[in-house]
Amino acid sequence: TQLLEQSPQFLSIQEGENLTVYCNSSSVFSSLQWYRQEPGEGPVLLVTVVTGGEVKKLKRLTFQFGDARKDSSLHITAAQPGDTGLYLCADAGLVQGNLIFGKGTKLSVKP
Amino acid sequence: NAGVTQTPKFQVLKTGQSMTLQCAQDMNHEYMSWYRQDPGMGLRLIHYSVGAGITDQGEVPNGYNVSRSTTEDFPLRLLSAAPSQTSVYFCASSRSGGPAFFGQGTRLTVV
Numbered sequence: 001t002q003l004l005e006q007s008p009q010f011l012s013i014q015e016g017e018n019l020t021v022y023c024n025s026s027s028v029f030s031s032l033q034w035y036r037q038e039p040g041e042g043p044v045l046l047v048t049v050v051t052g053g054e055v056k057k058l059k060r061l062t063f064q065f066g067d068a069r070k071d072s073s074l075h076i077t078a079a080q081p082g083d084t085g086l087y088l089c090a091d092a093g094l095v096q097g098n099l100i101f102g103k104g105t106k107l108s109v110k111p
Numbered sequence: 112n113a114g115v116t117q118t119p120k121f122q123v124l125k126t127g128q129s130m131t132l133q134c135a136q137d138m139n140h141e142y143m144s145w146y147r148q149d150p151g152m153g154l155r156l157i158h159y160s161v162g163a164g165i166t167d168q169g170e171v172p173n174g175y176n177v178s179r180s181t182t183e184d185f186p187l188r189l190l191s192a193a194p195s196q197t198s199v200y201f202c203a204s205s206r207s208g209g210p211a212f213f214g215q216g217t218r219l220t221v222v
């Protein structure tokens with residue numbers, strides 16, 4: 001059974017700071033998805049990465065996929081209170097509709 | 112375009128009662144899934160469907176039944192609720208190779 005470990009579990013920072021969160025898998029990802037979940041809402045997809053070494057940018061968010069496709073990082077530059085939420089990584093797996101999630105990093109950005 | 116709609120948003124059940132959590136999507140997605148989210152456990156897959164008439168078990172299927180008679184609807188049934196089923200339940204849908212879209216969740220308390 002594939003296990004996804006995310007770190008840190010919790011992160012509390014001030015507005016304007018930079019941060020990085022990590023996702024590591026016990027086996028090679030089929031494809032890696034990053035989601036953000038705000039309180040009381042369902043997760044919303046941020047990005048999908050498929051190719052080892054891939055880097056994707058979404059405004060102030062930079063996603064990196066490891067060369068061996070077993071790890072990934074999400075870097076946020078100049079964090080804002082609107083970035084507050086639970087960041088989840090997931091493997092789309094071999095079977096569509098069957099996402100395997102990590103436990104998430106809970107980010108709090110204070111004004 | 113409503114996306115994925117879950118009802119009810121909140122529910123309190125007594126131990127042993129039965130109920131159905133409703134999920135409907137209007138995006139003509141072939142894949143639908145149910146997850147439960149517990150503190151510190153992330154999202155865990157309960158059941159999923161790759162098309163009308165086809166369902167399969169996920170990581171934590173015990174105590175839950177599903178059926179998929181139409182593309183649009185994927186209800187989750189609790190036949191005899193137990194306190195261990197207290198959780199937040201999310202329904203998701205996707206198409207082949209595409210991102211998962213989640214509903215807003217159902218918060219279920221079993222007393």
